[in-house]
Amino acid sequence: MPDTRAPDPEAHPQRLRVAHLSARQPTPFHLRPSAEVRAALAEELGIEGLPKLDFTGEVRADRGEGWRLDGRLTARVTQACVVTLKPVRTDLSEEVTLRFSPHASAPEGDEVEMPDETLEPLGTFIDLTAAMVEALALALPPYPRAEGAELAPATDAAEADQDDRRRPFADLDKLLRGGGTPD
Incomplete structure (x- = not known):
């Protein structure tokens, strides 16, 4: 008989409390958002659909001061073709690396150029959902085109x-x- 209980949020937390991470062993994670969450993300990102989204990896101590997230984002997205507006499906597979350091600070202002785009400020938590959404947004094709679509x-x-x-x-x-x- 299949297990119909709701998943325990503590078993697969979406935010990791830094104070509870082991400096000796990596902390694995696996996020697979529900259909409702994927629909909300698709709306937030301005895409037509997000039928598949998976984010796996681990967080480990990095050089004794911070933490490093190494993961893989896989997704299937549906976007409107920039020429025909027909739906375009794209399969994404991206390596994600982020370093959380107590010496990094959050950028100020609207447009700030970051010298190291993998560096994030270290707070009380490492937000895996935020890392997943940022990686997805960066991986989206900026100008999706349907097969054979050309500008007039x-x-x-x-x-x-x-x-x-x-x-x-x-x-x-x-x-x-x-x-x-x-x-």
Whole structure:
């Protein structure tokens, strides 16, 4: 008979309390969000669907001061094609490495360039869900295209506009001869 009990959140925590991590042994993790959570993530990320999402790995002590997360994110995402708006399914498989250090600080401001994008500030918890969502957002194809989808060729008006830019003095002779304005 299958086990129908709800999973114990302590057995597979989504946030690891740093004070409870072992400095001698890695702490394994495995996140497989429910359909409801995947639907909410898809909406938050602005994609059409997220039928599969899996994040596995381990957290271990890193150089005696911080912690290192090594994991693998696998997902199947559905996005709208940038050309046709048809659904495009993409399978993702990404290695994820993050280092949590007490010497790192959170970036300030809207756009800050990070010298080491794997470095995160160390707090009381290591949030595995936040690491998973960030890795997923970074792995999404920025311009998904359906097979065979191509951008439409330039229209006549756009081509004429381009011709005008290539020949800026094309109508100057009409101006000089007729004294009027060109068409």
